[in-house]
Amino acid sequence: MSQLVEKAEQIAKQAYAPYSNYLVGAVARMNDGTEFAGTNVENAAYPLTQCAEKTAIGAASTAGYRPGDIAVVGISASPCGGCRQWLHEWRVPLVEYRREDGTIGTASAAELLPDTWELPG
Ligand code: THU
Numbered sequence: 001m002s003q004l005v006e007k008a009e010q011i012a013k014q015a016y017a018p019y020s021n022y023l024v025g026a027v028a029r030m031n032d033g034t035e036f037a038g039t040n041v042e043n044a045a046y047p048l049t050q051c052a053e054k055t056a057i058g059a060a061s062t063a064g065y066r067p068g069d070i071a072v073v074g075i076s077a078s079p080c081g082g083c084r085q086w087l088h089e090w091r092v093p094l095v096e097y098r099r100e101d102g103t104i105g106t107a108s109a110a111e112l113l114p115d116t117w118e119l120p121g
Contacts, residue, residue, distance in 0.1 A: 002096040002104050004029060004074025007037075008052075009098065012076045015039035015052065024052040025076045028060050028092075030069050036060045052076070053083040057090055067091045078105065084113040 004027055012025030017040050024040045038055025053075060060070065067090045075097040079087060087095055087109035095112060097105050 002074060002106075004072060005076065005096050005098050005104055006074075007035075008074040008076040011037045011039055012052070016041045018042060019044070019046065019049075023076075026052040026056040027074045028053075028056040028070050029072050029074075030060065030065055031071045032069075034063075034065075036063070051080060051083050053079055054086055057086055072096065079112065084109065085116070088113045088116055 007027045008025040010025065011027060012023040015023035015025065017023050019042050022040070026038045028036045036056050036059040038052045038057070038059060040052045041050040041055060043049055053073065056073070057070070070090050070092050072094040073087060073092050073096070075095065078097050078099055079095065090109070092109040095107055095109060099105050
């Protein structure tokens, strides 16, 4: 059981997902304990849809937090490939997520996106 995943599942109820009806929530907890929540926000132009993880991390970024400041992200679903890239960028050491089978997965962002590239410099 993960309290952060349960929180993300509560937040998911706020999702705007009229096209897929797949409601996703995410909560990013900073090292100082501050939490930022996010949901997916869909659009009639489907590819413009925003994932829950990006909404939560975007809120943290807007508040001034930077990669390395996030302690853990809880998600109500397994993160998609694009969100794994975001979690990696933000150096998230612990990601907790609900799997399709109901169990909870825990992994670092590096484990979720192994062998990725780094920008030079
Ligand atoms: N979705 C997320 O919010 N996060 C993920 O990691 C997986 C997918 C959303 C996007 C879309 O609104 C819906 O789930 C179906 O793909």
